[in-house]
Amino acid sequence: xxxxxxxxxxxxxxxxxxxxxxxxxxxxxxxxxxxxxxxxxxxxxxxxxxxxxxxxxxxxxxxxxxxxxxxxxxxxxxxxxxxxxxxxxxxxxxxxxxxxxxxxxxxxxxxxxxxxxxxxxxxxxxxxxxxxxxxxxxxxxxxxxxxxxxxxxxxxxxxxxxxxxxxxxxxxxxxxxxxxxxxxxxxxxxxxxxxxxxxxxxxxxxxxxxxxxxxxxxxxxxxxxxxxxxxxxxx
Amino acid sequence: xxxxxxxxxxxxxxxxxxxxxxxxxxxxxxxxxxxxxxxxxxxxxxxxxxxxxxxxxxxxxxxxxxxxxxxxxxxxxxxxxxxxxxxxxxxxxxxxxxxxxxxxxxxxxxxxxxxxxxxxxxxxxxxxxxxxxxxxxxxxxxxxxxxxxxxxxxxxxxxxxxxxxxxxxxxxxxxxxxxxxxxxxxxxxxxxxxxxxxxxxxxxxxxxxxxxxxxxxxxxxxxxxxxxxxxxxxxxxxxxxxxxxxxxxxxxxxxxxxxxxxx
Ligand SMILES: Nc1ncnc2c1ncn2[C@@H]1O[C@H](COP(=O)(O)OP(=O)(O)OP(=O)(O)O)[C@@H](O)[C@H]1O
Ligand SMILES: [Mg+2]
Numbered sequence: 001x002x003x004x005x006x007x008x009x010x011x012x013x014x015x016x017x018x019x020x021x022x023x024x025x026x027x028x029x030x031x032x033x034x035x036x037x038x039x040x041x042x043x044x045x046x047x048x049x050x051x052x053x054x055x056x057x058x059x060x061x062x063x064x065x066x067x068x069x070x071x072x073x074x075x076x077x078x079x080x081x082x083x084x085x086x087x088x089x090x091x092x093x094x095x096x097x098x099x100x101x102x103x104x105x106x107x108x109x110x111x112x113x114x115x116x117x118x119x120x121x122x123x124x125x126x127x128x129x130x131x132x133x134x135x136x137x138x139x140x141x142x143x144x145x146x147x148x149x150x151x152x153x154x155x156x157x158x159x160x161x162x163x164x165x166x167x168x169x170x171x172x173x174x175x176x177x178x179x180x181x182x183x184x185x186x187x188x189x190x191x192x193x194x195x196x197x198x199x200x201x202x203x204x205x206x207x208x209x210x211x212x213x214x215x216x217x218x219x220x221x222x223x224x225x226x227x228x229x230x231x232x233x234x235x
Numbered sequence: 236x237x238x239x240x241x242x243x244x245x246x247x248x249x250x251x252x253x254x255x256x257x258x259x260x261x262x263x264x265x266x267x268x269x270x271x272x273x274x275x276x277x278x279x280x281x282x283x284x285x286x287x288x289x290x291x292x293x294x295x296x297x298x299x300x301x302x303x304x305x306x307x308x309x310x311x312x313x314x315x316x317x318x319x320x321x322x323x324x325x326x327x328x329x330x331x332x333x334x335x336x337x338x339x340x341x342x343x344x345x346x347x348x349x350x351x352x353x354x355x356x357x358x359x360x361x362x363x364x365x366x367x368x369x370x371x372x373x374x375x376x377x378x379x380x381x382x383x384x385x386x387x388x389x390x391x392x393x394x395x396x397x398x399x400x401x402x403x404x405x406x407x408x409x410x411x412x413x414x415x416x417x418x419x420x421x422x423x424x425x426x427x428x429x430x431x432x433x434x435x436x437x438x439x440x441x442x443x444x445x446x447x448x449x450x451x452x453x454x455x456x457x458x459x460x461x462x463x464x465x466x467x468x469x470x471x472x473x474x475x476x477x478x479x480x481x482x483x484x485x486x487x488x489x490x491x492x493x494x495x496x497x498x
Contacts, residue, residue, distance in 0.1 A: 048396040070398025077392055087265060089389060090445035097386050101397040105379045133444035153397070 001026045001157060001188040002047060007056030009046055016042040018212045020056070024205065027186040029179070033196050034209030035232055040192045041078055043209065044161050047190065048075050060157065069157075071101045074150035078161035078192070085135035091145050092117055092130050098149040120148045124174060140167040147175060151182070158182060160191045164198075172198065196228065236469055244363050245355040245422065245465050245475070251370045252419045252431070253461035257439075257453035258377050259411045260432030264440070265388040271308070271412055272429030274323045277330035278304040279416050280425040283350040284337035293350060294365050297425075298417035304330065305413035309406050353424035353476035355468050366418045373414045380407060385446055422461070424476035431457065434483040441490050456486055 002024040009017040016039045024030045032040050045051045046058060049066065060066040060073070095117050096109055103109070121127045124144045129137055134145060143166055150158060158179075164172050172195075179189055180202060193199060196206070206223045208215040208231045215231060236242055263269050279297040286296025304326050311322035338347065349357045377384075386394040387404050395401045412432070419428045439452035464479030471478070 045392075048392075050392050050395060067398065070396065073396055073398070075393045075396040077390070083390065084267075086440065087389065088440055088443045088446055088449045089385075093385075093446050094389070097382075097389065097394075098397075100382045100386050100394075101399055103382065105383070131445070136444070149393075159396070 001028070001061065002030075002190065003057075003059040003062075004047070005057045005059070007046060007053045007058060009042055009051055009053050016212050017046065017053075020214055022207060022214065022217060024188060024190060026188055027183065028204040029183050029189045029199075029202055030191070030205040030207060031196065031199055031203045032190065032192045032207045032209060033194065033228075033231065034215075038209040039212040040209055041161055042212075044159055044190065044192055048073070048159055071153075072156040074098065074153055074155035074158050076146050076150045076160040076163050078165075083135075087135060089134050090131055091121070091126065091134055091137070094134050094145055095120065095148045095152055098152040102153055116152055120152050123178060124148050125171070140171060143167050144171055144175075147178075151178060154182075154185070154187075156187055158187055158189045160189070162192050162194070164193060164195050176202065196223070236466070241356045241358065242465075242469060244358045244360075246462070248358055248363060248366050248418075249422050249461045249465050249475075250458065251366060252415070252422055253457040254454055255370060255373055255377070256415050256419060256428075256431045257435035257457045258450060259373075259408070259415050261436040261439075261449055261453055262384050262388055262408055263412060264433060264436045265385075266408075268319065269429070269433045270320065270323050271409065272416070272432040274308070274327045274330075275301050275305060275413055275416050276425050276428040277327050277334070278413075279420050279428070280351065281330040281334045281337070282417075283347070283420065283425065284334050284341065287341050287346070288337050292361060292365070294362055294417065294420060297350075297420050298365075298369065298414065300330075301413040301417050302410060305409040306406070309409055349424070350420060351424050351426050352474040353420075353422050353427065353479075355422070355465055355475050358421050362421055366421070369414050369418050373411060373418075376407060376411060380404060384408060422465070422475055423479055424474065427476040427480045430480040430483060431461075434480070434487060435460070438483070438487050438490050441494055456483070460486065 004020050004022050007017060007020040020043065032043065034040050046053050057064055061069040096113065099109065099113055118127065121130055124147065126141065126144055126148065129141065134142060137145065143163065147163055163175060176199060183189060200220050200223060203220045205217060206220065207217050210231060263271055278301045282297035282300030283293040285300060286293030308322055308326055311325060312319050315321045383399055383404055386399055387401050391401055416428050419431055423431050435453035435457035436449065438456045439449045443449040443452055460479050460482040464482050465475055467473065467478040468475035
């Protein structure tokens with residue numbers, strides 16, 4: 001589903017990814033961990049196609065040219081609340097944006113689409129905010145709206161960058177439940193998180209990053225407290 | 236008042252423009268790119284100057300030059316990634332410099348004022364036809380891309396990831412701004428066009444909590460100001476650009492004060 005071959009990426013003055021090789025199969029739940037600045041968000045941006053790699057190949061859905069498949073990808077960016085809080089958009093409108101790529105030009109939203117919005121908002125415990133302005137919600141509530149936007153299109157590849165930051169434990173539990181529901185539908189999920197022990201038991205693959213490199217890729221069983229300390233605390 | 240043909244034309248043109256301008260203006264406000272209106276209106280003035288010099292319809296000259304610079308702007312913006320304002324300044328100054336040269340070659344300067352501050356008596360039948368011919372495809376493009384444009388204004392990265400053609404839509408938006416500036420030139424004039432793009436949205440943003448309302452209220456505000464502005468221009472014999480924008484500013488202040496009261 002996702003394959004990176006010898007991928008490198010640098011910002012103007014900083015090498016952020018060095019020779020990354022990885023492979024994520026269809027239907028897998030893959031978690032990316034690593035300290036701040038280790039290159040997790042950069043890796044995710046390269047996978048998503050927001051950044052073009054300087055070197056190497058990114059294959060999605062088995063193809064190098066993935067423009068065709070983009071409709072099937074959803075992305076929840078890190079720091080979602082960095083959008084302007086005065087932006088006049090309601091929760092409903094934000095979630096509907098998730099359906100835009102699948103709609104043709106000219107086509108408006110149908111009553112079925114609106115029903116989908118209600119369903120997903122219900123699941124994420126957000127229905128009471130449906131008509132509210134997005135900027136007037138709390139940070140954690142906004143985060144959940146972005147998750148709703150990503151899930152409404154029933155993506156085949158779902159990429160989330162630290163989706164649990166700032167949301168309470170009940171909402172976190174709901175999120176994991178939804179992710180597992182998606183996984184059961186054979187959705188491939190790539191998620192950056194620091195909350196590794198919460199999701200560990202569900203993960204098929206854990207990618208450990210450090211200084212722009214992949215330290216190890218392991219299964220959930222092999223990921224231990226020792227390894228955690230090794231990634232986060234050793235130089 | 237309506238028995239004069241020129242007033243009928245002024246109202247038709249005014250109503251068309253007042254619906255289209257905020258529809259496009261709202262997107263550039265939300266993209267934090269409203270300066271583009273200022274920049275491209277300078278290009279429109281250059282187009283007018285060239286039209287007058289070459290003896291072709293100045294409105295046509297304005298549309299052509301403005302679209303050209305709208306495309307150039309997108310190209311330049313890529314050269315100054317992350318510093319979009321630089322490309323705006325470059326285009327503004329280029330347009331102004333060339334305008335200065337061309338204007339000094341033109342003999343009569345009476346009609347120039349009409350293009351800078353707008354006029355209700357100067358709209359010819361040809362102008363009106365041109366305005367209609369541009370307005371119809373412009374409205375079609377807005378309807379075609381309205382969801383997609385909102386998506387890229389709100390969250391360009393996620394839109395890109397999910398396969399929205401961000402580059403193409405940014406270009407379309409620039410061209411739309413160029414088109415609306417071209418056709419607004421007659422009524423509000425080159426100096427004040429960007430007010431018509433930005434002010435209705437600025438008022439509407441104060442009272443809207445969602446995007447549909449933003450569109451609705453901004454059109455109402457702009458329709459009201461343009462119609463009233465044209466009437467004022469007729470009875471008080473002042474430039475319509477001046478009267479329309481003054482009314483917009485007045486409405487903005489009213490909303491500010493009223494909102495303050497409510498709070
Ligand atoms: N826009 C940028 N320009 C230059 N350097 C950047 C930029 N974004 C990130 N970097 C650098 O690249 C490296 C990797 O950053 P990245 O955002 O991928 O880290 P991360 O693992 O996501 O960290 P965090 O846990 O804080 O989100 C960091 O050293 C950072 O300083
Ligand atoms: Mg990050």
